[in-house]
Amino acid sequence: MQPFSYLPYSIFRSICLLTDTHIHLDLQEYAADLSLVLERSQLAGVNRWVVPAIGSAYWSALPMLHQQYPAIYYALGLHPWFLSQEKESVIAELDEYLKSKPAGLVAIGECGLDGAVDVPMSLQIEMLEKQLALASRYQLPVILHCRKAFNELLRVVKQFDLPRGGVWHAFSGSRQQAEQFIELNFMLGIGGVITYERAEKTRKAVAKLPIDSLLLETDGPTMPLAGHQGERNEPAYLPEVLQELALLRHTSVMELSQKIAINAEKMFRISVSS
Numbered sequence: 001m002q003p004f005s006y007l008p009y010s011i012f013r014s015i016c017l018l019t020d021t022h023i024h025l026d027l028q029e030y031a032a033d034l035s036l037v038l039e040r041s042q043l044a045g046v047n048r049w050v051v052p053a054i055g056s057a058y059w060s061a062l063p064m065l066h067q068q069y070p071a072i073y074y075a076l077g078l079h080p081w082f083l084s085q086e087k088e089s090v091i092a093e094l095d096e097y098l099k100s101k102p103a104g105l106v107a108i109g110e111c112g113l114d115g116a117v118d119v120p121m122s123l124q125i126e127m128l129e130k131q132l133a134l135a136s137r138y139q140l141p142v143i144l145h146c147r148k149a150f151n152e153l154l155r156v157v158k159q160f161d162l163p164r165g166g167v168w169h170a171f172s173g174s175r176q177q178a179e180q181f182i183e184l185n186f187m188l189g190i191g192g193v194i195t196y197e198r199a200e201k202t203r204k205a206v207a208k209l210p211i212d213s214l215l216l217e218t219d220g221p222t223m224p225l226a227g228h229q230g231e232r233n234e235p236a237y238l239p240e241v242l243q244e245l246a247l248l249r250h251t252s253v254m255e256l257s258q259k260i261a262i263n264a265e266k267m268f269r270i271s272v273s274s
């Protein structure tokens, strides 16, 4: 199904500057056709991207990706799934990168806690705390991964002074859970999950949450939208998330897209007009 079949893309593009705030464009899945992926994305009105690193092996390539495609911004961090592969010195290495303020760096992440993987929770917490301390020191927002660990994640995050807050990415919680993070200056990354009718709790939550706390993301190459199961996810599908969100909130796509574009600019300090 084509989104906005009632609205020519040329018009949509001229009004809309969407940011896919969580898209793993640096992974192998996009290596063969990245420029085409970006082109399709731009044609769909999505012309900026935030790529969160999943581990230290990816850090050195991201500044180069930004150089090649200036509208690709990135975050450096350690995903909880892959912590066992990292060296002792990895936090010192991250510190060095942050100190050098590389162009295009907009956040720390993705980091967080996952209660459903075989990585010791003590290690996950330790590495999250170290990354949050860096976010605090360098005044950067954090991009958080949270699965089956909400209470623990909230407890850890609350211990840090995070002047720029961050994003609870791939939000799939309740309204009450979202509000606890909003209080800490966080936004919610809304993705394909809301396109599934069975995600009732999350659909209800995003219908009511304050507009200025919402961001859009695809989390490609995984997390396919309803109707795209089995396909590689990509940023060109982001308008379908936007459209679903507009339906749930009984608002217009245009109004919503403009407000959400401003949220992305605020969170990551990337210019709407660039």
Ligand SMILES: [Zn+2]
Residues within 6 Å of the ligand: 022, 024, 052, 110, 219
């Ligand atoms: Zn991710």
